[in-house]
Amino acid sequence: MSKIYILHENDEWTVHLTERLEELELPYELWHLDQGTLDLTAEPPEGIFYNRISASSHTRNHRYAPEFAGAVLSWLERHGRTVVNGTEALNLEISKVNQYMALNQQGIRTPKTISAVGKENILKAADKLGMDSFITKHNRAGKGQGVQLFHSKEALQEYVEGSGFEEPVDGITLIQQYIEAPEPYIVRHEFVNGKFLYGVKVDTSEGFELCPADACSIEDQFCPTDAEESEEKAKFEILENYRPAIIDDFEAFLQANHIQVAAIEAIQDQDGNLYAYDVNTNTNYNSDAEAKAGVYGMLELAKYLGHLLDPVRV
The missing domain is CATH 3.40.50.20 (Rossmann fold)
Known part of the structure; x- marks a missing residue:
């Protein structure tokens, strides 16, 4: 069977x-x-x-x-x-470099990014980026791994040459333009069957680790699993009546790259420009936010898989 x-x-x-x-x-x-x-x-x-x-x-x-x-x-x-x-x-x-190239190919804006292998080249990349504030991140990451914000090359050098430096698993560190949003949040856009399901507003005031799953480890300190969290301070909030024009571009991107299930994270700068900076093809969902909004990603995903298995059954 x-x-x-x-x-x-x-x-x-x-x-x-x-x-x-x-x-x-x-x-x-x-x-x-x-x-x-x-x-x-x-x-x-x-x-x-x-x-x-x-x-x-x-x-x-x-x-x-x-x-x-x-x-x-x-x-x-x-x-x-x-x-x-x-x-x-x-x-x-498994590669943000590949993500950015594919997004750019579809005409979707991403933050200016330079990839580097080797600590000396990380410092050179920061010089080439030429920005007062920038972030580092791992090319193969997840859970905000390797994400650090710097406001000077001196601070970066101290990190790179210090004991706290996080070596990326594939050796590639990204030095990236820091996008300062008018308010401390990003929007994570969820897709099932290549179609937009919902957008979730994610509070970034406590840091960059944006794991939405309920099964995050205790090290994932910014994961929204605290049952005592108040509604006013909910880290994840599904947006109502939300479908900006960029959704059409995101869906075209998923179709062009044969991706059926994904989340695309994006941030807006002070001038209203939107940047996509992460594509997650292993997307998870936050149950508290979904219960409040009455929409359930895993249920929609299960229905989609059921349709593929047997179009009549589900």
Whole structure:
């Protein structure tokens, strides 16, 4: 019997989806791709294959999950299986450089960015960027990894040459234009089946780590899991009647890159210019914000996967 196969490396992040699949009585199987074997001469089973491999897998000691997942996805695609978020999506998930190039190709503005390998070249890149304020981030990241704000090259040099420097897992550090918003928030745009689902306003006043999942680790200090958080200070808020013109560009970008499920984070500067700065193809949702708005990302995702498996059932 055909079923939905979930390709992943983090059990905690699959719980909300599998609960929805069970609610809809859809058959599924989890493939944990931290490690394993792959017989390239065998044929894959029939079914729908949904890729949820995350760029932050190395933070959970799953260093080679993206590489193994890439092999599995190539195998599935070679045999013509229906894959949601296939190799193109994975290539964007694990490289912000690839994200920015793909966004720019679609005419979507991104912050000015210089990539660097080696500490000396990080400092050179800051000189070349030529801005008073800038941020660093990892090319392969997730959970705000490696994101630091600097207001001088001297501060950057102290960080780079100090014991607190975070070495990126792929060796690539990005030095990026700092976008100062009129108010401390960004908007995360959620898409299922390549179509806009909702926009969520995310408070950034406490920092850059913007994990929306309910299953964030305790190290993810800015994750919105505090049950005592007041409504007035809710970190995540789904926006009502929100569909700016950029959504059409975002949907065209997803279609051009064969991405079905994603979140695109964007920020507006003091002059009203919008910059997209992150594409997350392993998107998670915040249950408190969704309950308040009455919209549920994992339910919509489960329905979408169900339609792919059997258009009549769901």
